[in-house]
Amino acid sequence: MPLESIEEENIIVLPEPNQSTKISISLPKIFYIKNIKTIDDAYKKILELQPLLINLSNLAFTENNKKAWDIIQKLMYYWNYRDILRIERIQDNTPLVEYALRKVILDTQQQTLPNYKLECENSFTPERAVQELSEKALSHRINQHPLLERMTQHGLEMQHIKLFLENYYVNNRMFHLFIVALSLCSPLERRTELANNFYDEMGSGDSRMAHPELFLKNFNNLNRPEVITPLPESLYLVNTKTHAAFLSGDYHYGMGGFGYIELTMPNQMKKILNGLMKSGLPKADLEFWEIHITIDIEHGKRWFSEMLQLIETPEQAKKCLAGGISLLDARATMYDGILQSYDSM
Structure with a gap:
């Protein structure tokens, strides 16, 4: 056909x-x-x-x-x-x-996926591997993505802000479920940190502060959408997260993926917050981003501390690297799709 x-x-x-x-x-x-x-x-x-x-x-x-x-x-x-x-x-x-x-x-x-190399493989120690993983995360193109730079420098038109928030929400509303799903394939002793992360995502016991609910405050001055038609690039990020957390059954791959997300998010969140404020959204509606600037710094530290205990071999480090790069690539692809949509609007 x-x-x-x-x-x-x-x-x-x-x-x-x-x-x-x-x-x-x-x-x-x-x-x-x-x-x-x-x-x-x-x-x-x-x-x-x-x-x-x-x-x-x-x-x-x-x-x-x-x-x-x-x-x-x-x-x-x-x-x-x-x-x-x-x-x-x-x-x-x-x-x-x-x-x-x-x-x-x-x-x-x-x-079709690439094979990722570990530069410290011949002189491997868990400490060197985790340091290399951190450096690769912080040097990924996501950290200087043109969409975030445009938001920070110039702000966006309201129709562009709405498109950004809608596609971001498609992913954000499921993130807490990915944390739970990842715990299913993780060893018992690794589940405590996942439980702590999930507790944070759910508002630390206050359902009104659960992050999917908190995110919706962004729409207070934009009319909350009843129906969202997401970009395929946004769905790709959801699909990549689902594979890392739920389908792969590989906790090294999954922990690497979500560890990379947590490590790189504070920088992205700062740029997004500045961009939304520059675009005219009131700061009172942007609590989601402010909270994540602080909380994701701690999450990133915790996830990489966990990796020091997770990684015993170069092969395990490579799995963490593959999971991490795949999720950062997918998030960058979502940003690419949003930016390309702006240019065609």
Whole structure:
């Protein structure tokens, strides 16, 4: 089936319980799978769709076809969202098809990922490895991204601010779930720090200060959206986080990924806060960013302290590095997508 002939159908993905904002994505009709009653039905559906999805994945990841890549991100987001929120997992055998087709995409994507080298491998110690990981995080392009520089220097128009906040929220509203998911594959002694991080994300016991709720204050003067249609680049960040925290089952990869996020966030948060204020949003609505400037400094220190205890071999350090770079690359890709959308508005 040619790429141009794939029809799309609008799907409204329901929010988490008690959240009023919905996420709207468009899925190809052929991949909108439901009512798979038996295992035999699931097997037939997988065989039917596998060749098309292999072709679509190759176009997206090997040939860098943007339309195919966009479709893949929407599919992965829909399947990941349903999985991590445990939506309709045992009503029928539809999840079997979603799992199998998601694996097709992941297999193709993994084949195109780079192998990351550890410069200290020949003189390895955990301390040297963690120091190198920290240096690589702080030298990543995310730290001087053009979107953040534009925000800091000039501010943004309100329509641009709204686009930024909506796409950021698509990721932020699920971050606490990724922390919980990562604990599932982490050793018992490593779960305490994850629990502390989760407690912070949930407002330290005050649900009104839980970070997904706190983020919504950004919309106080912008009219909170009832429906958000996110950019594929924003969905890519959600998908990358889902893989690191939930699907990979590798706590070195996941801890590296989220450790890199926490280490680099204070710098990003400062620039975003300055940009939002320069754009005209009142400081009273920007508490989310102020809190994270402080709290993520501590989170970053804690995560890398944990890595000193996690890393015993160069191979484990490489997994942390791969997870870290993948999440920073995905966040930078989201910023890229937002900036490109500004230029076309």
